[in-house]
Amino acid sequence: MRIEGTAGRAEGEAADGTTGRARGEAADVREALAALTHSCGLPVAFGGLTGDDAPAAARTPGGGDAGFRISQLVGTTTRALRGLAISSGSGLGGKAIALARPVAVTDYRASRTISHEYDAAVAAEGLRSVLAVPVVVRRRVRAVLYAALREPAALGDRALTAAVGAAQELERSLAARDDADRLRAAAPAAWEEVRAAHAHLRTLAHDVPDVRLRDELLAACARLESACGGTARGDGAVGLSPREVDVLSCVSRGATNAAVADRLGLRPETVKAYLRSAMRKLGAHTRLEAVVAARRAGLLP
Incomplete structure (x- = not known):
């Protein structure tokens, strides 16, 4: 996979608009992020579900693959990234959605390969080197996972391999939930x-x-x-x-x-x-x- 850039049973809907499935998928994302930081050695990881898979309160207009909100964070020290709405094609994560493949930058704020709508939030968290990997399930981007450093440095093969592995594990979890829903709906x-x-x-x-x-x-x-x-x-x-x-x-x-x-x-x-x-x-x-x-x-x- 090429890296782009410079380097149980369904429950009812809860009060926050989430369903039992949505809460389960959010837990899957958290688990993937924890595995990512453990395997690649990068201290910060974050991400979220796209479009219709995101909780109702976290969806961007248009649904589908239009974008997502960052909802799960590991290793962050501020709340600057929480709830940040990412549009397809914008910033690093939006580029990962648009291309449906991993993208990375060695120095986020100095990069000329991405747009810079989210510089303020990224700077507030002190992030410099960032990697974003889309989670593609049956040809649709269903989530985006990020890993980051607080210093400008080229992210090597270890980080990419770990991020892709975490994305593949999350892909299998989301696909299994799809299969379970289909079996449930058919009965x-x-x-x-x-x-x-x-x-x-x-x-x-x-x-x-x-x-x-x-x-x-x-x-x-x-x-x-x-x-x-x-x-x-x-x-x-x-x-x-x-x-x-x-x-x-x-x-x-x-x-x-x-x-x-x-x-x-x-x-x-x-x-x-x-x-x-x-x-x-x-x-x-x-x-x-x-x-x-x-x-x-x-x-x-």
Whole structure:
């Protein structure tokens, strides 16, 4: 990728105009920024979701890929960048949106390769060398991630590689949320109750001392799983253990690792181990990707 320049379930809308999905995506952006600063060694990172993916209060006029507001910050010392509205084509981030590829400047305020609408905010934070990477999901820019230094210096391959890696991880998370929404929209609303009942039955089954009754409950769960229309459990099916399915079933309902541990009578570390194993078997990079893959494989309703 060439660098341009000089160097669970949907929730209702909250009072601030955000939905459960929007809050989840904002958390994905924060996680990507934290990973970016850790992997590339740059002290400052910030970014936000574009257009319709941004919270209602943070959208720029026009929606779509028109622009975004900087909503997530790591390592900043002022509030100068928070809420800053970036238009497509303007400044460094706007250029990254317009070109749909990474761009960077060695000295922001002296650069002749970008426009300078946002110089005051950048100067207030004391930033000089800045990198911006767009997050492109199915040919649409869905977010922009920045990393920066407070001194003019050429950003090398390490910074670019780390930024692109963080953007790709965020891309997978956003794509998984898209897939989950499509699966949810394709099913009747009552199907969510079926999924809730399935998760509850699997949890109850492990609390039943009667082996025969436990087997009957798990058999009922298997019937619900087979009714989802996923890939039949034949040759080549993903071989998840019963406990891995239990964990994914709880995760699919939005439960945290601590909540899953409490429901299943396990330690949080054990839940994490089951989840990592299931993700590896399913070829998933995130919890949500694992749930989507399990449903497609007929392992969850």
